[in-house]
Amino acid sequence: MATVHLPSGLTAFTGGVDTIDIVAARVPDLIEELRHRFPQLGDHLNGMAVAIDGEIYQDPGYQPLQSNSDVHFVPRIAGG
Amino acid sequence: MPKLHVEATINDEPAEFLCDPHETLLSALRNGLGLTGTKEGCSTGDCGACSVIVDGRLVPACLVLAPEAQGRTITTIEGLSSGDALHPLQQKFLEHAALQCGVCTPGFIVAAAALLDAKPNPTEEETRFWLAGNLCRCTGYDKIIRAVLDTAAHNRESAV
Amino acid sequence: MSTPREFKYVGTRPIRHDGVDKVTGRASYGADAAWPGMLHGAVLRSPHAHARIVSIDTSAAEATPGVKAVVTASDFPETTAALAMGEAAIDLRDISDSMIARTKVLYHGHTVAAVAATTFDIAKEAAEKIKVVYEPLEPVTGIDRAIAPDAPILHPALTTKGAPAGSITGPTNVASRLELKRGDVDAGFAEADVVVEREFRTAMVHQGYIEPHACIARCGEDGRVIVWCTTQGPFVVRDASAAIIGLDPAHVKVIPSEIGGGFGGKIVVYLEPLAIVLSRKAQRPVKMVMSRDEVFRATGPTSGSKIRVKLGAKRDGTLVAARASLWYEAGAYRGSPVGAGAMCALAAYKIPNFLIEAYDVVVNKPKVAAYRAPGSPMAAFAVESAVDEIARELKVDPIELRVKNANAEGDQAPYGPKYGPIGLKQLLETVRRHSHWTAPLGPNQGRGFAVGFWFNAGMNSSATVTLDADGSAAVVTGNPDIGGTRAAQAIMVAEELAIPVERVRPGVGDTDGSGFTDVTGGSRVCYATGMAVIRAAEDARDQLKARAAKMWNVAADAVTWQDGRVIPPPGTEKAEPLTVAEIAAKMTHTGGPIVGRASLYAPMAGPAFGAHVCDLEVDPETGQSRIVRYTAFQDVGKAVHPSFVEGQMQGGVAQGVGWALNEEYIYNSDGVMENAGFLDYRMPVASDLPMIETVMIEVANPLHPYGVRGVGEVPIVPPLAAVANAMRDATGIRFTELPLSPPRVLAAIESAARVPVGA
Numbered sequence: 001m002a003t004v005h006l007p008s009g010l011t012a013f014t015g016g017v018d019t020i021d022i023v024a025a026r027v028p029d030l031i032e033e034l035r036h037r038f039p040q041l042g043d044h045l046n047g048m049a050v051a052i053d054g055e056i057y058q059d060p061g062y063q064p065l066q067s068n069s070d071v072h073f074v075p076r077i078a079g080g
Numbered sequence: 081m082p083k084l085h086v087e088a089t090i091n092d093e094p095a096e097f098l099c100d101p102h103e104t105l106l107s108a109l110r111n112g113l114g115l116t117g118t119k120e121g122c123s124t125g126d127c128g129a130c131s132v133i134v135d136g137r138l139v140p141a142c143l144v145l146a147p148e149a150q151g152r153t154i155t156t157i158e159g160l161s162s163g164d165a166l167h168p169l170q171q172k173f174l175e176h177a178a179l180q181c182g183v184c185t186p187g188f189i190v191a192a193a194a195l196l197d198a199k200p201n202p203t204e205e206e207t208r209f210w211l212a213g214n215l216c217r218c219t220g221y222d223k224i225i226r227a228v229l230d231t232a233a234h235n236r237e238s239a240v
Numbered sequence: 241m242s243t244p245r246e247f248k249y250v251g252t253r254p255i256r257h258d259g260v261d262k263v264t265g266r267a268s269y270g271a272d273a274a275w276p277g278m279l280h281g282a283v284l285r286s287p288h289a290h291a292r293i294v295s296i297d298t299s300a301a302e303a304t305p306g307v308k309a310v311v312t313a314s315d316f317p318e319t320t321a322a323l324a325m326g327e328a329a330i331d332l333r334d335i336s337d338s339m340i341a342r343t344k345v346l347y348h349g350h351t352v353a354a355v356a357a358t359t360f361d362i363a364k365e366a367a368e369k370i371k372v373v374y375e376p377l378e379p380v381t382g383i384d385r386a387i388a389p390d391a392p393i394l395h396p397a398l399t400t401k402g403a404p405a406g407s408i409t410g411p412t413n414v415a416s417r418l419e420l421k422r423g424d425v426d427a428g429f430a431e432a433d434v435v436v437e438r439e440f441r442t443a444m445v446h447q448g449y450i451e452p453h454a455c456i457a458r459c460g461e462d463g464r465v466i467v468w469c470t471t472q473g474p475f476v477v478r479d480a481s482a483a484i485i486g487l488d489p490a491h492v493k494v495i496p497s498e499i500g501g502g503f504g505g506k507i508v509v510y511l512e513p514l515a516i517v518l519s520r521k522a523q524r525p526v527k528m529v530m531s532r533d534e535v536f537r538a539t540g541p542t543s544g545s546k547i548r549v550k551l552g553a554k555r556d557g558t559l560v561a562a563r564a565s566l567w568y569e570a571g572a573y574r575g576s577p578v579g580a581g582a583m584c585a586l587a588a589y590k591i592p593n594f595l596i597e598a599y600d601v602v603v604n605k606p607k608v609a610a611y612r613a614p615g616s617p618m619a620a621f622a623v624e625s626a627v628d629e630i631a632r633e634l635k636v637d638p639i640e641l642r643v644k645n646a647n648a649e650g651d652q653a654p655y656g657p658k659y660g661p662i663g664l665k666q667l668l669e670t671v672r673r674h675s676h677w678t679a680p681l682g683p684n685q686g687r688g689f690a691v692g693f694w695f696n697a698g699m700n701s702s703a704t705v706t707l708d709a710d711g712s713a714a715v716v717t718g719n720p721d722i723g724g725t726r727a728a729q730a731i732m733v734a735e736e737l738a739i740p741v742e743r744v745r746p747g748v749g750d751t752d753g754s755g756f757t758d759v760t761g762g763s764r765v766c767y768a769t770g771m772a773v774i775r776a777a778e779d780a781r782d783q784l785k786a787r788a789a790k791m792w793n794v795a796a797d798a799v800t801w802q803d804g805r806v807i808p809p810p811g812t813e814k815a816e817p818l819t820v821a822e823i824a825a826k827m828t829h830t831g832g833p834i835v836g837r838a839s840l841y842a843p844m845a846g847p848a849f850g851a852h853v854c855d856l857e858v859d860p861e862t863g864q865s866r867i868v869r870y871t872a873f874q875d876v877g878k879a880v881h882p883s884f885v886e887g888q889m890q891g892g893v894a895q896g897v898g899w900a901l902n903e904e905y906i907y908n909s910d911g912v913m914e915n916a917g918f919l920d921y922r923m924p925v926a927s928d929l930p931m932i933e934t935v936m937i938e939v940a941n942p943l944h945p946y947g948v949r950g951v952g953e954v955p956i957v958p959p960l961a962a963v964a965n966a967m968r969d970a971t972g973i974r975f976t977e978l979p980l981s982p983p984r985v986l987a988a989i990e991s992a993a994r995v996p997v998g999a
């Protein structure tokens with residue numbers, strides 16, 4: 001059961017919900033489930049980085065999730 | 081307009097090159113003679129990356145016209161090491177890690193060589209003001225100044 | 241945690257392998273190469289900051305003797321593609337349009353056409369013969385103008401991404417809105433005993449690398465392209481150029497030269513696609529080198545900003561609420577680092593209630609590019625100035641205030657996830673104990689303190705470690721070396737293989753010779769690429785163990801590695817421990833060459849904090865100030881080559897000091913930069929700075945085998961506020977606008993002096 005946290009700017013598309021529990025083995029499954037539950041999220045998650053238990057993945061790819069992973073969607077940032 | 085033929089002594093060797101009348105010494109060194117150790121950072125005489133010594137005087141090569149080199153003695157970074165021995169400044173820059181990207185380094189070493197010729201025992205302040213015409217964006221100058229002061233000290237010890 | 245590892249080479253200071261080439265001038269930078277048959281390229285740039293392009297007539301240029309090719313936007317395909325290029329998804333259309341204008345010019349200096357000719361002078365003169373008809377438009381010269389209701393609009397189709405539902409999203413110059421929220425700010429401020437609210441401004445500044453952009457491109461008859469260029473990311477040059485031009489990246493090879501500084505400004509392409517297309521048209525190599533003027537006007541400086549900060553604290557020093565609104569200039573196309581600024585602004589502090597809004601604003605200035613911790617320095621200037629004010633109001637020591645509110649491992653970062661081990665509290669204690677903190681000050685002197693935060697980028701890295709029969713090794717990665725990373729990589733290989741550092745040859749590969757690697761930047765090379773290097777060395781070591789096992793005729797998993805030797809299982813006959821050199825000498829007989837390799841995608845983890853103390857002296861008669869003493873403290877995780885870590889800290893301090901005291905893009909009302917040269921764009925010189933003392937603490941980053949944290953970017957974050965806080969201490973005046981140039985400081989001092997005492 002991963003706990004997903006959405007930034008407050010996206011809660012407009014989830015009816016105000018910013019914390020969601022989802023069972024998913026990998027990030028793509030998690031995103032698909034999120035879109036399924038909140039169709040208005042649409043493409044808004046595209047281009048966001050995903051933090052899994054404190055480690056931020058600019059491109060989350062097929063990153064696996066643990067049974068109690070803490071997941072945050074964060075803006076992608078660039079270094080210099 | 082036909083090119084001008086210039087003869088000069090560069091790094092203790094007779095040299096000659098062709099140049100346009102309005103061409104800079106910097107361009108003649110880099111493009112005419114393949115001496116690319118002298119770098120171009122601004123071409124307005126503000127960054128010191130093109131520092132060379134002409135007739136004993138430290139100048140930015142971007143502000144010297146190539147034809148002005150006629151008959152003169154010029155030292156570039158390529159002329160500082162002798163044989164397989166690095167110039168003491170070069171050695172100290174390496175030991176002090178006084179370079180990061182290294183593009184300003186030839187200019188600094190030439191300018192510092194001119195400093196130590198003029199003033200073998202400079203203070204930190206004198207060193208900083210002498211080198212104020214050389215920009216470095218990587219190091220914050222700390223290790224560069226240490227390397228120059230250490231070279232001066234080393235030179236004094238060797239002379240004894 | 242078991243006993244910390246004892247290192248033999250990590251933490252030492254060997255002379256860098258490429259050092260002799262650098263001090264003799266032999267090292268080859270972008271402009272130092274010349275290829276046979278080479279042409280020279282020159283660019284025609286827009287004289288207007290904002291205008292429609294009505295027509296372009298290149299015929300006079302094309303007819304000029306010596307001119308071999310002319311290109312305009314019509315030579316580049318239209319694209320709406322986005323390219324996932326490492327750190328941020330880059331809209332290719334914007335990059336392509338910024339590189340050469342199609343229908344509008346959006347900044348003074350915007351490329352309109354390029355010419356290749358037998359000499360640079362011919363190319364330049366021919367470019368000036370190109371007839372461009374413009375319809376000038378009113379320029380948007382800054383944030384205030386851009387967000388005004390009657391602002392000229394740069395991009396009619398632009399809408400505000402992330403705008404609150406139901407709000408008007410266009411036509412606008414605000415490209416996006418980001419919100420970070422926690423708790424209830426209004427309730428938080430209601431319980432505050434002290435509230436500080438200020439508006440801060442910083443100007444557009446440039447990375448200031450001494451080496452201008454330069455490249456040579458050659459397009460062959462078979463359509464294959466080779467590019468030699470100065471870049472932080474050869475794979476970015478390859479993929480972005482290929483995508484912009486419509487080439488197959490498999491046909492493009494990029495060879496990175498030595499790089500004369502980047503700081504984030506050489507992650508984008510400016511010249512390379514132009515040079516490639518010119519070369520394709522002329523069927524000869526084309527060399528292009530920017531002038532310093534062009535570097536200022538037409539590359540990627542960083543954003544000017546407007547930041548409003550409101551902070552609330554209880555009398556005991558607990559921060560209870562924070563509100564911040566950030567507007568950052570994106571330049572002519574969207575994509576400022578305002579998101580990162582929002583994420584970093586409160587990173588140091590445990591604040592239960594906050595609301596941060598961040599706006600990305602387009603203006604008629606060059607498209608901004610990354611500059612060392614992009615977005616964080618301006619945010620730190622604002623927040624750390626406000627924290628300093630709170631400390632003064634509460635009469636609390638500035639360090640004490642921060643200790644009280646400092647985040648630690650397990651606390652939630654403002655952008656969501658919990659922090660792993662971080663060194664902020666240890667850093668603060670280190671500052672407190674340092675002699676600088678309590679040293680006496682002289683007349684007209686003030687002391688300022690500030691902390692700063694930046695991430696540690698991960699992403700793609702590849703490395704190979706190849707052994708030679710004499711037991712030496714070569715390590716190759718795809719990361720150009722800006723600050724001594726080759727030396728650090730050699731140290732890592734030496735450590736893992738127990739061979740001397742001088743016996744390791746570190747190199748930078750081209751895009752064919754090295755596995756895909758993301759840019760040199762984001763403080764990622766010693767961290768992420770370092771991990772790949774260590775793993776590649778471990779892979780080589782595993783192969784060495786297997787070879788030894790073969791020689792001893794024992795099972796591969798029965799041998800062990802200890803103190804630089806492979807040890808046979810006890811009791812093996814005729815078997816003595818073997819060194820790397822001894823095993824490598826027999827490579828051919830035991831299975832062939834030994835090549836260790838590794839590639840990985842690393843997460844961003846192990847961010848770092850810095851804390852700076854700045855002593856500044858002001859001349860009240862001229863407004864000029866000088867830095868009297870500066871100490872930079874930083875959590876570096878593990879310093880692989882301490883001299884180069886110190887160098888990163890000192891360099892970041894110098895850039896931050898310049899940003900705080902003198903650097904700014906000065907624009908006139910037509911949107912033209914007036915100080916596009918090193919004389920008037922005033923960066924610090926040797927006489928402006930004292931020795932910069934560095935203090936490193938090492939709180940290990942658990943993700944890296946040695947504990948390395950990225951160090952390159954953090955040091956530019958605290959100086960803006962440290963200097964401004966020192967100025968407050970020295971003058972009694974809170975400056976909220978940078979730079980603190982002498983005219984600004986003098987005017988404020990004189991104005992303050994006119995206020996009657998007791999008012």
